[in-house]
Amino acid sequence: MKTDDLIEALARETEPAKPQPWRMKLALTVLTGLVVAGLLVAIGLGVRADIGVARMPVMMKALFSALAAAVVLPMAVQLMKPGRPLGWRIGAALIFAGVSLLAAFIALMGEMPEHRWEAWMGGRGGVPWCVVLIPILAAPTAVLLTWLMRSFAPTRITLAGAAIGAISGGVGAMAYAMYCPTDSVAFVTTWYTVAIAVCAALGAFIGSKFLRW
Amino acid sequence: MADEAQLRALMLKGLAGDAAAHRAFLTEAAGMLRGYFRNRLRTRPEDAEDLVQETLVALHTRRDSYDPNYPLTAWLYAIARYRLIDFLRRAKHRSHASLDGIDVRDDDPVYEASDARRDVATLLEKLPEKQRTAIRLVKLEERSVREAAESTGLSESDIKISIHRGLKTLMRLMAEEQAT
Numbered sequence: 001m002k003t004d005d006l007i008e009a010l011a012r013e014t015e016p017a018k019p020q021p022w023r024m025k026l027a028l029t030v031l032t033g034l035v036v037a038g039l040l041v042a043i044g045l046g047v048r049a050d051i052g053v054a055r056m057p058v059m060m061k062a063l064f065s066a067l068a069a070a071v072v073l074p075m076a077v078q079l080m081k082p083g084r085p086l087g088w089r090i091g092a093a094l095i096f097a098g099v100s101l102l103a104a105f106i107a108l109m110g111e112m113p114e115h116r117w118e119a120w121m122g123g124r125g126g127v128p129w130c131v132v133l134i135p136i137l138a139a140p141t142a143v144l145l146t147w148l149m150r151s152f153a154p155t156r157i158t159l160a161g162a163a164i165g166a167i168s169g170g171v172g173a174m175a176y177a178m179y180c181p182t183d184s185v186a187f188v189t190t191w192y193t194v195a196i197a198v199c200a201a202l203g204a205f206i207g208s209k210f211l212r213w
Numbered sequence: 214m215a216d217e218a219q220l221r222a223l224m225l226k227g228l229a230g231d232a233a234a235h236r237a238f239l240t241e242a243a244g245m246l247r248g249y250f251r252n253r254l255r256t257r258p259e260d261a262e263d264l265v266q267e268t269l270v271a272l273h274t275r276r277d278s279y280d281p282n283y284p285l286t287a288w289l290y291a292i293a294r295y296r297l298i299d300f301l302r303r304a305k306h307r308s309h310a311s312l313d314g315i316d317v318r319d320d321d322p323v324y325e326a327s328d329a330r331r332d333v334a335t336l337l338e339k340l341p342e343k344q345r346t347a348i349r350l351v352k353l354e355e356r357s358v359r360e361a362a363e364s365t366g367l368s369e370s371d372i373k374i375s376i377h378r379g380l381k382t383l384m385r386l387m388a389e390e391q392a393t
Contacts, residue, residue: 001333001334004243006333010239010352011235013351016230018277020277063279082275083280151279152278153275153291155295
């Protein structure tokens with residue numbers, strides 16, 4: 001078929017294009033992911049027993065996670081459609097990560113030297129399990145966001161995948177906060193950030209495969 | 214060749230449902246794409262024309278992804294670049310030798326239209342029957358959506374959806390068949 005004939009065929013019976021209501025879809029997607037992750041925590045890990053008295057630190061951790069997701073969101077929105085510049089949006093995400101790690105450092109310096117390791121690793125002999133558990137809790141959101149992203153036209157798919165991963169990581173971390181027994185500032189700002197970065201890396205890899213169109 | 218403002222005006226009219234403007238937009242876009250792909254696949258002009266056609270279908274099926282707040286040419290070339298990267302990735306997957314002669318330059322000379330190597334019409338055969346029939350009736354046999362709906366017994370919106378899905382599938386088939 002000649003290109004001119006193809007154009008003729010494509011342009012025949014042109015309908016008005018319907019703009020996609022992306023805000024609503026995005027909000028519903030993230031909300032669904034959060035609810036599913038919350039259920040996974042409640043069923044699989046169990047909400048921490050002292051949630052009644054620990055409401056404040058749980059809220060703070062959830063807020064930190066929500067903020068992490070929120071700073072990446074503008075980037076993901078730009079990446080849904082071709083040819084929209086990213087500008088400050090990558091910077092916002094990187095600055096957030098930098099500030100988090102700086103906060104971890106400052107918080108650690110505020111601890112007595114003999115308590116630093118404990119505060120950083122979450123207790124004596126502690127292992128920051130959140131680096132494994134947050135990506136697992138991020139998975140439902142990531143699947144839904146990938147599906148949503150595919151209905152648009154991402155042209156920088158690795159970056160779009162990374163953004164999806166980071167948002168999902170933030171959402172997963174919000175749910176994880178209900179379980180997470182460690183409240184030290186240095187622990188949260190370090191390991192939650194690392195966990196979300198792991199999600200972004202996994203997302204970049206998955207995006208380059210599954211966001212193709 | 215049309216500039217950004219003219220092209221954008223055609224695109225916006227096309228998005229509003231003006232078929233003539235949409236045709237004019239696709240025609241201009243084809244010229245720009247031809248320059249872009251030929252320049253980057255200099256030893257393989259047939260591949261370039263395949264990519265022109267594939268990208269035209271992409272521009273058409275994803276036209277609702279154009280955000281009027283940003284330049285149209287940025288949108289167009291972002292899609293073209295993505296189709297090229299996808300093509301190169303696929304070509305690399307199959308054989309390394311076929312990547313010889315690919316060169317990136319900044320100036321884009323203008324070329325004439327020509328035939329593509331593969332035939333889109335034969336690819337239509339691979340689509341599910343409903344999509345194939347809808348595309349054949351409306352896009353190739355030049356019947357209206359209403360006539361197509363009457364002759365198939367499907368609803369008009371069913372025909373429109375089948376065409377849209379079919380064209381998206383077609384673009385994927387075009388990409389898959391390429392780079393062989």
